[in-house]
Amino acid sequence: MKPRKNYQFTIIAALLSVLWLAPVLPAAEFSADMETLVAGKTVSQGRIFIKGDLSRHEMNQEGRRMIIINRPDRGLAWTMMPQEKSYLEIAMENRDDEMMPENWSADLRLSANRRGTETINGIACDKYELVTEDEKVIYWIDPQNDLPVRVVSQDSEVNYRNVRPGPQSADLFEIPTGWRKISLPRLPGLTGSPQMPGMGDPR
DSSP states (O other): OHHHHHHHHHHHHHHHHHHTSOOOOOSSEEEEEEEEEETTEEEEEEEEEEETTEEEEEEEETTEEEEEEEETTTTEEEEEETTTTEEEEEEEOSOOGGGOTTSOOHHHHHHSEEEEEEEETTEEEEEEEEEOSSOEEEEEEETTTTEEEEEEETTEEEEEEEEEESOOOGGGGSOOTTOEEEOOOOOTTEEOOSOOTTSSOOO
16 A cells, blocks of 8 residues: 555645646746756656646656646646556636736736846846745746746745747647546645545546
C-alpha cells in the first residue's frame, strides 16, 4: 500500500504546484523550460506551453512523467499519466485568472511599480513589484517579448528559460483519444470524485 500512497501524494502535489504555485498565464502563445521552487526547494521541472488562457505543463515528479493541462474555458484541469495512458479530471471552482496577481498582463503593468532593470537567467529584464492586500509579487519581464523570466510570490519562485514565442498547436491542450479516465478525492477549492486513483472503477 505504501507505493500507492506515495504515488497518490505525488499526483496531488503536482496538481497543487501547477494550480496554485505556478504563476503566469499571460494572453500570449509561447513555450519555455520551467522550474518551480517553494521555500527555495525545487518542486517541479519541465516544460510549459501557453496558448492564451490555456496551459500545458510537462514535468517529472519523483521519477514519473506527468502532464497537467489547465482549461479555464471549460472549468477543468487534467492530470495525465503517459505511462498508463490515463488521466484525472478536476473541476476548477471560483478561479478568476484576471483577478489573480500572479498573472502578468498589460493592465497589470499599470498597477505594478517599476523597480529598474536586473539581469535574470542571462536576460536584461524590467523588474516590477505588485503589492496587494494579500501579498507582494515581483516580476522580471523580458522587454523583447513582454514575457516573464522569473516571478516570485511569497515562498514560491518560478523561472522560465529558453522562452520561444509563437503559435502553439491546439492538440497540446486536449486529451488523446483512447486514454482512460480515473478519479481523485475532493480537494479544497476543487470538485471531484471522493475516490483515489486506482481505488475505484475507471470511467
